[in-house]
């Protein structure tokens with residue numbers, strides 16, 4: 001009985017705590033995969049998620065970032081979206097050019113595989129944390145930290161020349177900082193407004209799983225008490241028989 005009560009006291013806050021959409025943190029993350037087969041063949045594709053829901057995709061064949069959900073542009077105006085599209089198109093072109101130049105500079109061998117993971121985690125109370133990590137041939141080599149690019153702890157020393165070049169470009173550093181510190185949390189806060197009902201539905205599914213477990217436990221407790229009561233009645237009867 002003590003165990004069942006303990007389980008219930010653990011489960012109840014889980015069930016009710018879950019129904020509060022805005023009381024928890026939200027992770028928005030973009031993944032970019034760039035493959036360079038040789039100096040003349042490459043492709044870059046992107047995906048973005050809010051938590052476990054995919055929100056955006058960007059195919060190499062497309063000039064436009066597509067919203068997977070109708071509410072994925074958050075509260076940004078179409079003018080702001082066009083401005084962001086323009087920035088990201090410029091980014092994709094210069095990214096390709098830079099990788100090809102670095103490949104020449106460091107005599108890197110093709111094929112080259114790069115994976116980028118960037119985004120922000122927004123906590124209740126408007127606090128957010130940002131991240132931007134880059135992996136080369138599957139190994140984490142570089143990140144954006146504060147206002148500048150930094151090598152990963154295990155990165156090869158020859159990466160230092162790349163980081164030096166990257167950090168000379170103050171314009172790009174300021175843009176990355178702006179995208180991660182301002183645009184990313186604004187997008188997340190906007191999506192929490194425009195996509196609220198779907199996000200709540202997602203949370204709702206956790207709640208209903210919790211409620212089913214709760215219902216099953218309640219049944220078990222009732223059954224347990226019923227059996228106890230039966231045993232008690234039987235014992236009483238047998239005492240009465242003896243007396």
Ligand SMILES: *[C@@H]1O[C@H](CO)[C@@H](O)[C@H](O)[C@H]1NC(C)=O
Pocket residue numbers: 037038040041
């Ligand atoms: C580059 O790679 C692509 C895709 O693998 C291939 O079709 C093409 O022939 C290659 N080009 C050169 C110049 O090697």
Ligand SMILES: *[C@@H]1O[C@H](CO)[C@@H](O)[C@H](O)[C@H]1NC(C)=O
Pocket residue numbers: 041042043044060061
């Ligand atoms: C990827 O897109 C770029 C720019 O539009 C294009 O030049 C390139 O050929 C594309 N790569 C592939 C593999 O389709």
Ligand SMILES: *[C@@H]1O[C@H](CO)[C@@H](O)[C@H](O)[C@H]1NC(C)=O
Pocket residue numbers: 126182185186189
């Ligand atoms: C949260 O921060 C954003 C800027 O990122 C701001 O526009 C918004 O008003 C803030 N919201 C609250 C509730 O403070």
